[in-house]
Amino acid sequence: MSTTTLHNLEAVLSRHELVGKGSFGEVFKGIDQRTNRIVAIKIIDLEKAEDEIDDIQQEIMILSQCDSPFITKYFGSYLRNSKLWIIMEYLGGGSASDLMKAGPLEEMHIAIILREVLRGLDYLHGELKLHRDVKAANILLSEHGDVKLADFGVAGQLTATISKRNTFTGTPFWMAPEVIKQSSYDFKADIWSLGITAIELAKGEPPNSKIHPMKVLVLIVQSNAPQLDGEFTKPFKEFVDICLNKDPQHRLPAKELLKHPFIKKAKRNYLLVDLIDRYLNWKLEKVEVENSNYDEATLSSMSTIPDWNLTIKEETRENSDTIITNNEEISNGVLNSLCDILDNLNKTDTDLKNAFKASESSCPGICDNFVHKLVKTLQPSISDRRMEEVMEKIRTESKIMPNCDILFDQL
Structure with a gap:
């Protein structure tokens, strides 16, 4: 570096x-x-x-x-x-994800953003580079309407001789099927992510956003490709369908997608300025409201503080009973809250186990890979004794991971 x-x-x-x-x-x-x-x-x-x-x-x-x-x-x-x-x-117009916080985007605006992202991808792919994390949050805008790809923390480099990668990288909702399966993939993985981003810009969130990410990985591999439904134009829907072809061989490259009618008809960037101003005004109003609420809460708490009273009084039996009763009420409330929390944790634990089983069924070996990375990340930060406890727990419960013992021997 x-x-x-x-x-x-x-x-x-x-x-x-x-x-x-x-x-x-x-x-x-x-x-x-x-x-x-x-x-x-x-x-x-x-x-x-x-x-x-x-x-x-x-x-x-x-x-x-x-x-x-x-x-x-x-x-x-x-x-x-x-x-x-x-x-x-510095790009002061926020991200494409930020723009949606102030309200939905019109199809006209989406076309401009997608065109500029395609231009960025066309450049990257021409340089034998993959972005591998295309999504609205990684598309930044200037105050003047310039649109640029950002956040290259997981970007990859291809060479002329090694033209495909097989690493498991990206954000689950935007991942291409071939990336999840850890089969060889190339620039077409970015095109899939762009298709998901197109739906995100149109709907405000990517497909399956309410589902646990581990389950989503299985859905992407096993289910049909997502489609853009709703009141959108035919060219927009066709563009999304081309990007989201499950067979990467049938996905058009960025250079060809720039010729698609939906993209060709996209207008000039200056039309994004109103959208950016709308977001910046929304952001300013939000800060003002938060500051106002903070001031009101502070004044309210100050006004309810009683005057100092330093008179010492002997506690009566009546007062003592009241205190005991109040403490019992508090304890009951805490216990009820803890029960609710434990119920939710148990449900989450069950959901996670089911998601792991479904993932392993769809992509054999994916759980081994996940645990291997998890344990390697934990190793520097916890004691050897605690690490042994973690490993023993996983050995006991991970029947879905046939190579578990081999994995731990390696570690």
Whole structure:
């Protein structure tokens, strides 16, 4: 990872308000004092992100190699003690996911956003790069309506000789079937994710968003491809169908999808500015309401504080009985709440076990892979004795994982 070490980093880059959280750190709005340019500063504590170092390196490598108006620009990275500062282009219009918080998007706006994302994917794929996490939250906009792909924490590089990957990466709801099955996949996996993103932009959420992610993985593999239903135009629905063909061989590449009638008729980017203004106004109003509610709550709590009374009184039997009764009521309330919580936990535990069984049935070996990664992540942070307890628990209960003992011997 090529970075510059600066001890007087604050003199070069002034950090302002927190604007979000990325894959592995917090993102701040800041100013590069050397150029007076507004930038986004992603600050990562490498000591806390030890397990993600490879992914951080991957994000920096991909960003540093990209030069496209449809990809977020990378300006450099700086190391100060254990903190890594990644300096990127600041896009103040929010994400496509943010825009939907202020209200639904019109088809006209969706077409513009998808066209710009396709241009970004066409560039990436031409550079033998996969994004592998295309979704509305990773599509950023400037205040002027520029649309750019962002968040390359899981992006992948293909080579001319190794043209397909087989790693299990992405966000479940947007994952292509071939990625879930861990079979070889290529650029067409991004096209599937784009199709899911199109439905997300139209409906406000991806298909199956109310279902547990582990169950969704099974559904994506075993069920028919999602479709865009509702009152949308025929070209839009056809575009989604082309992206969501379960056979990647029949999915069109980004370059061909740019010629689709739905995309070809997309209007100029400036039409997104009203949408961005709507979101920024909504965001401002939300902050004002929250501040107002906080002030009212503070005043209310202050007005109910009784005057100091330092007179010491002997506690009567009557007062004592009242206290006991109140304590019993509180205890009963706590017990009832705990029972409700335990019931929910038991239900969640059962749902999770069923989801694992369904996943293993659909994709043999996926649970072994999952537990292997989980245990490797836990190892540095818990004691050997506790790790043995965790392993023994999994050995006892994971009949769905035939290779479990082999896995633990390796660890």
